Structures are given as C-alpha cells and as structure tokens.
Amino acid sequence: MPSSDDRRDQILWWLRPLAGKTLPVLASLHVVGDNTTSTAQRVILRVDDYADPAYADRVDDGRVLPAGPFDFTARIGLLATPSGRRLNMATLAQAIAFTGVADVNVTGVTITDAPTLPRGDIAWYFGPAAAAPLYGFQQVLATDPRVTKGVAIQNPGHEPIPTNGIMTTEFDTPLANGSYHLTMWTEDAGNWQNKPPLLQRRIEVNGAVVTYQTLTWDQWVSQGYVAGRAIEADPTQAPFFTVSAQRGGMLTTDVTVTGGMLRISLAGYPAAALYLAAMVAEPRGPAPTAAGLVQAQRALAFASDWPVVSGPPTAPNATALTAVRSDASGTAVTTAPGGFGYLTINVTSPSAASASATVAWGAKSPIEAQAWWNMWRWRRVDASSQGLKFDNGMLRGDIATIAMNPRLPRGIIVAFNVPATTLPGNYHGRVQVTQGGSSASVPFYVEVLAAVRPAPVAKVGPFLDFAPQWVNQVVPMTEARQQAACDLGVLSWFGFTTVVPPLEAPIDSGTLAAYLAELGNAERTYGTDLVAYAPLKGMDVSIGRGAPAAAKLAVVADKACSLTPGERCSRAPVYRLDREASGRARWQRAISGRSSLSRSFRLPLPVPPRSPENRVATP
Template sequence: MRAVTAALALGVWVALACAPARAENWAPAGGEPPIDVRPAAPIVAEPGEALVVRGEVLGEAPAGLVLRVEDGHSTGYPSRVNEERLFPPGPFAWRYPLSGQKTSNGYRVLDARDIRRLMLFEPNRTGRVKIDTFAVEPAAKLPEGAVGYSLGAADAPLIGGLVRMTPDDPRIAGRHPVAVRRPSPDPVIANGIVDVERLRLAWPQGHARVSLWLEDPGEWETLPHPLQRRVRVNGQDVVYDQLTPQQWIDRRYLAGRDREADAGDDAWTAFGRARGGLVSTDVDVGSDGVEIELAGDGAASTFLSAVVIEPAGRTSALEAVQAARRQWMIETFPVMPTRSAEPAPVFDGAGSGAPLRVAVAPGTGVRVAFAVGGPGVHGRPAVSIRTPELGGDTLNLDLYAAQRRLDRTGADSNLLVRTDRLLRGDPGSLAISAAEPRRYVAWASAPKDAKPGLYRGAITLDAGKTVAVPIEVEVLPVDLPEPASPAGFYLEEAPHLTWFAATRADRGRQLGCDLATLARFGVLGDAPGLAPPNREGLATFLDDTRRADTAGVASPWLAYQAFTRMLWGEGGDAAAEDLKTAMAALKAAGLPAPVWGLFDEPSNFGGGAVAAAATSARLHAISPEVRLGGQFNNPADRKYLDVVDVAIVNPGFGIDVGTIAQLEASGREAWLYNTGAPRFTAGVWLWRTGASRYVQWHARMPTADPYDPTDGREGDVQVFPPMPEVCALNQDIDDALIEMAEGLVDQRWLQWLAGRPEPQAKALLAGIVRDMPVDWASASSDGAARAGSIRDSIMSLARRLK
C-alpha cells in the first residue's frame, strides 16, 4: 500500500507530509466528525485491508455515521460508496473492507487500488459522536502453518488471512462454477461458488485438519434448500444428508424457532455462530494433497464458501476465522439496550392477586397482558384456561407467550434490540425463570350476541408452583358500527411451502388459514396473496381471490404485485392482455376486482412518469372498469398521481390531515401504508384523516432464514413466522397483529361517539378533535398512549350513558 498524504480539519483539507497509511490515524483533534481525507496519491488497498473507525457515542440514544468512499471514477453520489451505520450509546468499532464494495448505483465495484477520498460525517450533527481512530489497517494473517481460501468473485469483500479463489481457478472442477455474492451476514459466508464438484488443494503428506463452510445464506425470501448432499474430504464423508422436505423444514428452516435471546447475547451468539454450515475434521493426506468432493440434488448441494487447512490436531486457524466472523457480526450489528415491553402486572403465585379487569363491546376484543415469575417459578408451564363465563355464556380467550429475541430496530437498520414481540401460540413451550418473568398476552373477545355483564375466568400456569391469573371481562351494552375504513397487512404465500412438490399444495391452505386468523382479530383490510393472472397462473389467481372473498377481506383490496410481476416478466402488451382476461374471468365468477398495483414506488417503474402514464392509459382503455393503485413515499412522486385511481401514501410522502384531504379532493381515493404504528393508524388516524384504508408491511416477508434478521439487506418482517405444521391451531403471531386489532376497535368506538346525539358525547368528540394535532409527526409521537386514552374516555362515557 502506497504512502499517502492527507490533511484534516472540520470539513476542510490541506496537503501534509507523506506518511505510511497503515501508521496514520486521520481522526481529528477533539474527535468530532466530519473527517475528510483526500490523499495526494491514491490509496492502494490490498485485499483484506480495512478502514477502521473507532469511537464513542455519548448520551443515551443511538447515533448515525455516514462513510463516503470515492475512487478515480467517482463523479457523484451514484458512482461512489455511501454507507450509513447506526451505533448504540457507548464505545463502538466499524471495520469496513475497502475491497469489494459496490457503488450506490450498484453498477460497479469500487476500485480499492485507486481510492481518492475518504469522508466520515454525522448526518444529524448531534455532536455526540467522538472519533479516536480513522485509519486503514493491514489484513490479519492466519497462524503459521495454515492456509485459508475464500471462494467467490475476485472483487468480493475479503476477511484478512484468507486467499481469494475464483470460479476459473484450475483447482476447481465442476460443470459451470459460478460466484455467489450475498449481502450478508459476513464476508466469509456471504460469498462462495456454486457447482464445485471437486476441489484439490496442495498439502504435505501426513495429516491435516480441514474446515469447510458449506452454507449458502440465501437472499430475499429464498434460503437454498438441498435435500440430498454428500461432502467428502479425501474419501471420508463429512456430510451425508438424505432428507425429506419436512425434515429439511424442521431441521434447517425452523432451526432458530426455539432459540431465545439471553440478556448477554449479541449478533454472533444469537445468529452468526449457527450460520455457515461449518464442518471440521482431521483427515489423512496422501501425495495428492486435500481433495474435497461435493454432490447432491441440485446446485445448492455444491456450494462452498471457504476452506481452511492446518496441521491435524490444531484448530487455531479455524478459531481465527471464526473470531474474525464474530468481530464482523458484533461490529456490524451492535445491540441496543433491551427495549422494555409495556409494563404488565407480575403474578408469582405468592397470593391470589387482583383480577385483571378489561372491558369490551360485543363483537370486539381486548388485549390482556401479564407476566409470571418469581421465587420457585421455573420451567415449562402446564397451562390451563378457564374462559370468562357469565350464567353459562362464555367469551373467547386466546393466550400467547412472548418469546425473547434479538431483532432489528427497523427493517433496514443495522441495530439489534432484545424484544419479546414474537407471541407463541403454544404458550406452554417457553420456560419461565425466576430471574426474568415471562410475559403473556391474551386476546379476550366477545361474540356479537354476547349479553352485557361481568364475565369471570382464569389462566393457570403450573411451573414449579401453581400461579393463577384471575381475569374479569366487562361486556358493555353497546352496539359498535363496523370500521368505516378497513386496515390490514400485506400478505404473501409462505415461501418455503412453494419450494417442494410435496408441500406446494399447502400454499393455498396456509394462505386461507392466515386470512382466517386475521379475520378472527377483525383485521379485514389486507392485501391478500395473489398469483399473477397470466396464462399459467389465472386459475390460481381466481382461487386466491375466492379465498380472500370467503375470508371476508374488504373489497376492493390491493393486488400488490399480481400485475407488476407480469409486467416485468412478459412486457407491457402481454401483461395488459392478461389483465383484461383476468377482469373478465373475475366478472364471470362473480368475484370482486381488486385495485391493481401499478408500481411498488414510482422510482421503481421503468421509463419514469411517461411510461407509467402510457401503461395506465393502455390498461384503462383495454378494461374501463380497471382501477390502478400506486405507493407513494416521497413528495417528488406527485407527478405520478394522475396515473392512478388510488394513491397509497406513507409518512415519507405525507399523511397529514390536509394532505389526505387534498388527495381526496383531486378525485383519488387515499389509502395509508407502512406507518409502523398499527394501532394508532388503524384507529385514530384513519378516522381523523378519512383515508379509505390502511395496509402495513408485512404478514409474511422473511429474508432467507426466517429466524435470523441479519442475513439480508433487510430484516424479517412477518406477522406470521413459519411453524412446523401447516395451519397450526393457534398460529404464532407478531404483536403487530394485536396492535392492529386494537386500532380497529378504537376506530369503531370513535365512530360510535361521532354518531351519538347526547351533549356529553358531542363535547367529548369536540375535545378529541381539538386536542389532536393535524400533522402525523406530532399526532403519532405518543400514538399508542393517545389511542388508549381516547378509548378509555369514550368507554367511560358509554358506561354513564347506559
């Protein structure tokens, strides 16, 4: 690596004397970013060398940093690397390999041997970030006597100590070896080569320890799924799998389902150490060195990401690679302090405890939350439920146990936080400890014809000792209107059920059960999973539509990608004809037509506004009854509004009361999407803005491994995480489903209040409107608390009016 010159000040630079880059720390005096390094001669970074940032975030909130790297071909934002990271409070490190980084437009890899500028800045300028190291550090080396190979593309990121091996390497034998490049979780296993049938590596005669990393971590919804696989090292089988689809689902796809995050877990202990498909064994080595053979039932069976060879009986090189992976995971996905759930009363079995008392109207439900723990309470509980009862009439009570997991703080965030939002439908499966009470959530619901009065029941958990949780549900004599504006989730098929012929028939069955579970919570504004209605998929599309209609999904629902998938795959003319055929088929079958999604977001539509307008005009001309919708997430997207009938908008575009009124006044129906606040949006904000619908991402959108949020560009977003059985009696759910259900109940109470003639009701309504901000940011800042307070005040009035 050449010597470089650079000068640093807060936002300015001047030339300094030459110094070896590896020895130079460009952190500014005082440690405050920005840092701007412009070397007099290009920095030449060797494979494995990394830019290292160390510092500290002061205060109690996370802070963000942006790293900007330019080479000789960089002319602006799209042609340079722009990487943003969040860091929790406290000391942090950020290790950024300079080789193998793609520019922002994704079209090319930065030239690590021609780096012209390095810049680090804090976008929000909080002044709470102090930097003490900003330097290029040399690549690490493996212990003496060991060799390591990282398979993949020549320009992929590389961890120090490993040597790159590309598909054209003569030591690789296969029909068509191809480099695989995944976005995550770490450079060792995110890169590899598929179709490696044989790999021969030199090693002296005698004995050797050979370690292989064999797992392709996958991307988007797909986790590669070999059923038959054999891996041999010098004639010795180290992997021999003969699995059925269900065995693979149980052993691999659902491997992380029962893992819980302890208070001290990090990204490595929770996820990283279980990934990579590591096998390690001692073998005899002859004159031909080490020969690795891979075979199986498809390309995924012949994937290999890395090989380490060291003297037999030693594991120091293996441990060095795993330590580098661990460091990468911990630095890339730091953990925020535990996010506390809503406080819940703790029952410890020491006394009878005051009953948990809640109130509902007929045809609605309510959350009941509590925790169980304390001295003598331990192990998996035996759970029994006495449903709330009054004079022989009973209510419904669904119980869930909250499972502790590390998850991203947002879908695209690199920060992890320990939460317990995953609610297990088998509440007896999770152990209780005395040290940390287990949270439970129940949904108590009253049938539409439930008679008013106080219903009493109990939940009993026997774990070391018996803990009884008495519950009282007051059913009020109130007839609430149905929600004027439905709300729900985007829903797709469970991807793993489509990968095998043996499970493909379960796709539709699980979709039906997902819709039935949503309906049980009163959530009927969903965008159901729909097959593209082309020639091959029209029958399935009609089945999917019939399924949604039978489940009671409010029409017209959004056909999120049914049309766009045809548009991408077939072209505009064929897709338009297929849509015309689908509209006719729906009419003939007596099924409702959806709102057809024209674009996910306008920036994704090829050809821009002109092409979108032409496509819209063509579709309306071919089928005049067609209605088109599009998602808008930026005010700059307004030029696309004229091409849709339904504008589906999120806070990025603007969902203030005035913005929704303007959209409606323009003749377009306004829907809300992806606010990240299910309760407040489904209830108060739909009512306050008058928007017609709200759809939240997503009921089933796992990224590769559904229980590892670190293995993709984004985390897993799923109301329904996959389960061992199709159509489980009581599905696991994310707490977002109960939040959405609560919001729809809030909306119904607000509608009831708005229809009451009494002066007290009119005064309460006027006060709610007066006290509520008309801009989303202000109104939603304490949205859940605001919604709860509003509902409590309306229910209190209902008791007085009765």
C-alpha cells in the same frame, strides 16, 4: 470540498494520510463516534482512490446508526463505486466521514488490519481476496484449474463466510502428506428474501464421506429455513451467537493425506449442495484453533453491522414460581359486544423447566380466549436503523410448553374476542400457570359494557403473501395455501377488517383456477372486501397494459365464467393499475365501467347476486 454536492453536509473526520500508501489487502477503516440525537442518523464514509473523483466514481458507504455511541468498520478492498468498481488499494487518496446532522460526532477514523492464521495452517477462500476473514487464506476463484465446474456466488452482507463462495463438484489441491484437522464452511446463505433449499447432499474428503443428507421439503423447512425460529436469545451472549454463529454450514473432520493431494467432492440437489465458501487444514493437534479465529472475525463483522441499542433486562432473581398482571392494576378487561381485549402477565421462576398456561372461566362464557407466550429475540429497533434491541415481541402459540429461563421474565398475553351477541356484564376467569409441582394463578374478569361500538371509519389490514418457503418448483402449492388460510384466520380473529390476500395472477387457465380457489379461501374469512394487489401486479408484469392485455384478459374472463357455472360474471374494470390526479373519482368511473378499456385492467371475478361493487377496494 468533499461536501460540495450538499452544503448541509458536515465533515466530521478527514483522514488524509491515505495518500501515497499501499494498504494491506485486508485493511479496514474503523469509525468511532456518537449520535447524540434521539433518532437514527445517517453517516457517510467517503473513500477516494484518486483526486477529485466524480460523484459516480467515488465510494459513499452510508450507515444508518441508532442514537448513542457507534463503532463500525468497513473493509476497504470490498468498497465499490455505484458502477461496481472496486477501489485501487495502491492509489488511495483520502477517507472522509460526514453527515447532515450537527449532533452527530465522529471521534476517530483509523486503519485496522486482520489477524493471521497460525503458522502451519493451510487455508483456501473461494471469494474475493479482500473478503477473506484472516491472512493466510489462499484465494481460489471459480475459474481456478483446481476447481471443477465452478460458478462464483456472491450474496449480500459483510460477514466473510456466508457471503462469498463457489458452486463446484470437485476441488483438488496439493497438500503435504500428514494428518490434518479439516474445517469447511459449506452453506449458501442466500439473501434476506430467499434461502436456497438443500434436500440432498454428499460431501467426500479423499473418498471418505463426511456428510450425507437426504431431506423431504418439509424436513428442510423445519431443519433449515425456520431452524432459528425456536432459538431464544441468550442474555449472557452477544447477538452474533444467537443470530448468525450457526450460519455458514461449518463441517469438521480429520483426514490423513498420503498421496500429496486433497480432494473435496460435492454432490446433491438443488445447486446449494455444491456450495463451498472456505476451508482450513490444521496439522492435527490437541486443540484446533482456526475455526475459533474465523468465528471471532465473523462476530466482529456482525457487531459492526448490527450494534446493540438496548440490551437484556435485569435478571428477575426469582425464588419461586410467580405470575402477576403487568398491564395495569386491578383485574378488569373492559370492552363492548363485538370488541376485543387483552391482558398481560409476567411470569418468573428459579427453574428452567418448561411451564404451561390455561385459561379457565368461572361459568359458561361466550367470549373466546387465546393465550400466547413472549419469546426473547434480538430485533431491529426500526426498519430504517441497523441497531438491535433485546425484545420479547415475538408471540409463541405452544402455550402448553412454555420455555422458562431463570435469567429472564416470561410474558404471557391472553386475548379476548367478544362476539357481537354477547350480553353486557362481567365474565370471570383465571389464568393458571403450572411448572412441575408448582402453580400460580391470576384472576381476571372481562367487563362487557352495554354499549354499541361505532362502525370503523376505515378498513384496516395487512398485505399478506404466500410464505416463501412453500413457493417453489419442487412441491405443489398446497402447503402455501394452507399457510395462507391459517394466516387469514388468525388476522380475522384479531379483528382486522380487510386484507390483501395472497392470490395467483390469472394469466392462463391453470393460474386462473388457482386464483379462484385462493379467492374463495380468502372470501370465506373476509367476505368480499379484498384488495387483489398481487394478481394485479402479476398481470402487469406478465402481460403488460393496453389493448393487447385487455384482449387477453377478456379471454381469461370467459374462462372464469365457465369455471363458475350458475353465477353471473362481470367484466367491469374493478381494479386499476393507473390512478390519475383526481384519485377517487377516477376509481369510481372505473367501477362504473365507463373508463377506457385500453387504460384499465379488467379483473375477471364471478359476481354474487348482491352487487358487482362489493368486490371493490378503494385505496
């Protein structure tokens, strides 16, 4: 039985008619069903291309599906076994959908196929044949003689265009003389962790420049890496058009071929400038259609991977600018000295003109107030599910230019940081929202109680790393450190009591100096209660563990002392890489310096006069 390796599995659908059929190269399995539980559940689509394959030689395409109806497709020719072997389309035997939960129902598994480009269009796809968006694309591999210096690129994902392509400096192909409308997809989208930078690019078609781009690193960050940050989700459109439609680097131009050849020349820096994913040449006419067909297939693939669980709210139907409290009735925000509070405001307007908000106090107040506005985005329901929700959890700090949309309510959050020296009492103020010649006011008061907040039972804070767009070999780490300092300041203002800061691994004199500088930035905000996870991990990777590592770190420790004249230095093994079953007791022995040098990392730190233990963070 297909579920023999797990008797809890429930077979939901068994598609036997695959046996003996050779399916088209772009055929997909279309799975429809309903997850009637209240949480996301995993459904496995198993596909075999011969009878009774071993577990390691069969395809198990798992999807974590949110609660509710589901509908997804899987391009059969792109499915692979754990070893990376692609399925043989000529010997497919069966497809089975199964799960381990009784309340997940599959109502159908069918075979679907892709559409075809219009007659007369000529198209090229620079990736696996089974990944092409439509029929009519010629497959062109990196080793094709028409390609100069080709390198194959495959990124994660199921969308046909951003996922596959080649790096090349030139593509020469025969093409009948005539006038064409040419569409090219040219973006190397990278992966979820890394977007390849693109600073300089020139693309020519038969000698004519189609695009010429020269960017500084700062410009690439704003125009490329975080370009989508300012795009608010449109409640009238599917998520694809906000999240992914602009990806792919689509370029269009008209070209007249006279010598029977089409030549695409690419140059630039870094390597992403040479990326080419797909091209379509349409005989020039009044209304090109190929780009629209390709985008439609991309939208279907996106919708299959990212189903909508919760859509946009009902349009507010506002007739005038209004602002009302949305968190609770009344105007009080109650807290204590050294505490924190906030209020939320709901703003609606029939106008799309930008608005602004200010916080004003009735009398001088020691309380600090900051305001943000909520931006609507499509976001994952949770980290384990592929479902999307229309959500306004993203906060924007540009409170002087609040984007307004008559179809959406706009949230404003005002946070209050109450210093520990604040006297008990009521502190009155109001939030003023202005749009053009209209304004709306929301009164409030912060009630500071005559109470002493107890010390927290545990210290809480996030893991923080350097912003990846600033960590590279092109620009210095100045921007990355400034970004980290800003992040640390914001987290501290919000009341986090400790943090895992971004720190270099001090494995040589250069990185040691950087480590000490970064440590100083973090200490100015958080004091000495820091967890140095990143440098510990970096040292583990770079120099390993045991006696050789300890010897090298001893040298680094000496250099740390020479870089901090006038301060005592300690080589006590403050942080450990291994933790025994006894847990905390073992850490205490490490702190006291009695643990074996060969089993501990000595993290060299200049020690302030108070105590060497004040840099210790226990897990």
